[in-house]
Amino acid sequence: MTDSAPSAADLTLYDPFDGMRFGLEACFLCGTPTTPPQDTVPVFADWLMDRYQLRERPIKLLDMRIVTYPELRIACCARCRTRHVEPLEAHLEAISRQGVRGFRELDEQTLFLWLGKMFYGILVTELINQQDPLAVPQYPLAENAQMLRRFQAFFQPLQALRVPMEYDDFVPGSVFILETDSAQDDMEFEYDDDLSTLTFSIKLDETVLVACLVDNGIIGRAMGRVYQQARRPLHPVQAAEFKARIYYAAYLLNVVPDYFARPVKPHDQEVVLDSLIDDVTGSIFNPWDNSAYAQSLLEMWKRWQIPLSDILADPALPLSYLHDANGQPRHLERYPATDEE
């Protein structure tokens, strides 16, 4: 993002896992010592909080503690803030004004980094929170070895936020861009996540972004046909179903990518990151189980209070508003659908 050639320091990666430096005392991107509260950036950018009136809005953490959106902040030095984070947020604010089209035309790396920054902020907030001995988390994250491995992997491509970086022949995550039918939609902002699989979703007006941030695009490829069929204005109940599929697929994903930065040579302009997936030892996905998938649907459909007995009325074919019984895209004018008994 700078005009001058990058220095060696600019191309040096940072490893916060060395000593687990995730607190407010070290910049999340470069590790420079920081002084809170001035050396911080909001997890949800000011423009998001202003546009969607998030400043008073509560968000519930895993330990059931309630915080407000503006309280979610991560350590960021002045240099990283002004050179990297703020320009990215300004860019995304402009993109978001173009709606779904803007997001679809945006390059994949920029979108990954923007989503990644938010997700990183939430994850780190939860991690720090759990170091508080008073907290009794429902799911102790730091004890979840698989989650930490995913988080560690995710942080490598995320460093492109500061370090000029090329991903050699891979995309680090799967990002889906959905559009809701504004005539059927009354939620302008929504956020949810599954920290253990690094999956999350954010809704800005009619744009619903769903991402698994550490799958090297595997879920995107596996869901290619479903995604193609979902590229139409969806009823929110359909968008929620799509999310249930992605969250469940991320849960089934059995591999964690490894990333390797190539050694930097003099005069290099960027770091090249290679990726490897070790799938020799097992399958990429654990087997799909409809009763477990139904739980994911139940969660995503909470707003509509669709009971599990309806979802699993046919245990072999869980309820779908995206597809009909023949697997063809279903058009849903309104919910409840008028063609139902």
Ligand SMILES: [Zn+2]
């Ligand atoms: Zn920094």
